[in-house]
Amino acid sequence: MARRRYAVVGTGSRAERHVHAIAVEHADTCELVAFADVNRTRMNVHNERLAELGLGPVPAYDAADFLEMLDEQRVDVVVVTTVDRFHDRYVVAALDAGRDVVTEKPMTTDVPSARRVLDAVRRNDGNVTVTFNYRYNPIHEKVRALLADGAVGEIGSVHFEWLLDTRHGADYFRRWHRDKANSGGLVVHKSTHHFDLLNWWVGSVPDTVYAQGRLFFYGHENGERHGYTDDDRFAVDLTRDDWLRRLYLDACHEDGYRRDRNPFDPGVSIEDDVSVLVRYASGATLTYHLTAYSPWEGYRLMVNGSRGRLELEVVENSWVSGQNPSVHGVGAGPEQGWAKLSVQRLFEEREEIPLEYDREGHGGADRRMVDALYGPAGQQDPLGRRATHHDGALSLLTGFAANRSFTTGGPVRVADLLDLRRP
Numbered sequence: 475m476a477r478r479r480y481a482v483v484g485t486g487s488r489a490e491r492h493v494h495a496i497a498v499e500h501a502d503t504c505e506l507v508a509f510a511d512v513n514r515t516r517m518n519v520h521n522e523r524l525a526e527l528g529l530g531p532v533p534a535y536d537a538a539d540f541l542e543m544l545d546e547q548r549v550d551v552v553v554v555t556t557v558d559r560f561h562d563r564y565v566v567a568a569l570d571a572g573r574d575v576v577t578e579k580p581m582t583t584d585v586p587s588a589r590r591v592l593d594a595v596r597r598n599d600g601n602v603t604v605t606f607n608y609r610y611n612p613i614h615e616k617v618r619a620l621l622a623d624g625a626v627g628e629i630g631s632v633h634f635e636w637l638l639d640t641r642h643g644a645d646y647f648r649r650w651h652r653d654k655a656n657s658g659g660l661v662v663h664k665s666t667h668h669f670d671l672l673n674w675w676v677g678s679v680p681d682t683v684y685a686q687g688r689l690f691f692y693g694h695e696n697g698e699r700h701g702y703t704d705d706d707r708f709a710v711d712l713t714r715d716d717w718l719r720r721l722y723l724d725a726c727h728e729d730g731y732r733r734d735r736n737p738f739d740p741g742v743s744i745e746d747d748v749s750v751l752v753r754y755a756s757g758a759t760l761t762y763h764l765t766a767y768s769p770w771e772g773y774r775l776m777v778n779g780s781r782g783r784l785e786l787e788v789v790e791n792s793w794v795s796g797q798n799p800s801v802h803g804v805g806a807g808p809e810q811g812w813a814k815l816s817v818q819r820l821f822e823e824r825e826e827i828p829l830e831y832d833r834e835g836h837g838g839a840d841r842r843m844v845d846a847l848y849g850p851a852g853q854q855d856p857l858g859r860r861a862t863h864h865d866g867a868l869s870l871l872t873g874f875a876a877n878r879s880f881t882t883g884g885p886v887r888v889a890d891l892l893d894l895r896r897p
Contacts, residue, residue: 477501481508481549483540483564484556485516487721488578492553493520495844497529504848507547510535515725522720540564544571551576558663559656562587569600576603576847580666581866583658585874585891588867592894595863603847604866606670609859610846611839613813613829614671617775617786618857620827621675625817627781629676632760636668636773639794643746643766644708647692647737652744659744661687662873665764668773670861670869675777678756679868679894683875684885687745691767697738710734750876769793772811782819789813867894 480496482489497506506524509517509532517534524531535543543549552568554561554577562582568575569591581604582588595602608614621629638646646664650656657663673679690696697703712718712734722733746766753759772789791809815827832838846853846860861869871894875886 475503477503477505478550479505479507479548480551480553481510481543481547482506482520482553482555483510483537484554484560485509485511485513485520486555487718489520489553489555490523491840491844492555492576493524495848496553497524498527499844500848503850506532507549508533508535508543510537510540510543512537513725513728513731515728516721519720519725523717540567541571544568544573549573554578557650557656558583558658559587562590565591565602566594569594569598569602572598574601574603576605577866578605579670579866580658580662580870580873581863582870583656583662588870588874588892591863592867600863602863602866604861604863604869605843605847606667606859606861606865606869607839607843608667608671609674609839609857609861610842612832612842613786613788613815614675614839615857615859616815616827616829617784618675620784620817621777622677622857624781626777626779626784626819629756629758629777629779631758631778632672632676633762633776634668634672634760634773635763636665636765637768637771638664638764638766639768639771639791640708641791641794642771643768644692644737645710646744646766647742647746648710648735649733650731652692652735652737652742654743657744658873659687659877660764660766661685661745661748661750661876662870665748665750665762665873665876666869668762668764669872670865672752672760672762672872673865673868674858676754676756676758676760678754678758680752680872680875680888681755682753682885682887683750683872683879685748685750685876685879687748687876687880689742689745690747692737692746693742694738694740703736703738705738708737745880748876750872752872782817782822784817785815787814864894867892 496504511517521531551574554564558580561577565575565577582591651663712723748764750762770793771791775786777784790811793809795809813829813831815829816824818824871888874891875888878886
């Protein structure tokens with residue numbers, strides 16, 4: 475069987491996992507044939523990494539020549555790992571050119587761009603996969619299986635609290651994510667992971683959303699008020715990591731992009747503290763909170779049902795040591811972590827569910843996801859982990875409605891923003 479030909483558009487650090495999976499781990503089924511980006515230095519760095527692995531370079535195209543690249547390199551699948559606000563541009567162009575798409579989450583950042591993607595899928599009968607790696611975390615798969623098997627009966631309510639520590643949380647306020655026009659804010663960029671998990675676990679879709687959010691900790695005024703503006707514990711020295719230095723500092727002269735901004739600089743337009751209340755179509759309700767300035771990182775899930783209660787606690791980092799470079803995703807942190815899952819049925823004692831806890835790559839999810847995406851065709855997926863454009867849009871509805879609720883101060887019916895029941 476001929477190998478599928480892949481091109482990657484957007485060559486920041488997020489692209490690395492896809493590039494390695496396509497070119498190295500699954501070279502028997504995939505072929506990496508091109509890069510596209512606005513920054514040639516970053517594409518060169520990825521080609522240098524391929525050379526370090528004993529592989530030849532692939533052609534590097536300016537992003538303006540994206541369509542030309544598709545034809546010249548006979549691309550079958552486009553992998554989109556650009557800044558979020560540009561996802562729809564390349565997803566739609568690839569679909570209209572008859573190509574399949576794998577896109578990083580979030581699929582888009584606002585309602586108009588989501589409509590453009592959905593319309594492109596319809597008119598081309600296209601295939602879009604959204605990389606929700608958290609679906610591939612073994613712990614999350616266990617929760618999915620337990621709930622689907624009726625461990626707590628019919629789901630009545632859910633509480634989900636997600637804590638980003640001052641390594642991971644601060645990183646969103648150093649980069650392009652700090653501008654809501656680029657990312658949709660954390661309630662879209664980050665929480666789309668969480669809202670997708672909740673849709674998947676609850677087995678329903680959001681109906682009505684009410685939310686409150688504010689910028690409490692980061693940003694210039696808050697930094698001054700809390701005394702953190704010049705705190706070295708929030709600084710990042712990219713020169714201490716060769717990969718980050720080459721990919722960002724050495725590429726800055728082309729587009730002026732700074733990867734290491736002070737999270738307390740002026741110009742932050744996203745929230746760092748978010749509360750969301752959701753009613754699902756099934757009647758179940760959700761209370762959700764995202765904190766982006768916690769001393770420890772992890773999450774707590776509580777599911778109440780007609781037959782009992784499920785509780786999950788995951789501590790990814792028990793504290794932040796301040797080791798530099800303090801950048802999330804560059805290896806596992808040195809701090810302690812653990813996970814606990816239990817089910818307590820009515821009139822019974824609590825049952826602790828055994829877990830295998832992995833701290834690498836989103837709990838082992840990254841490796842499992844790329845194996846599913848780029849491995850042999852026809853793999854079994856009994857839990858429905860592979861997410862489509864429809865799943866991508868459903869995950870965005872809660873975030874879009876929350877952003878609207880931030881502005882209006884009232885509840886928002888998601889169907890008034892984007893009605894996915896429309897044929």
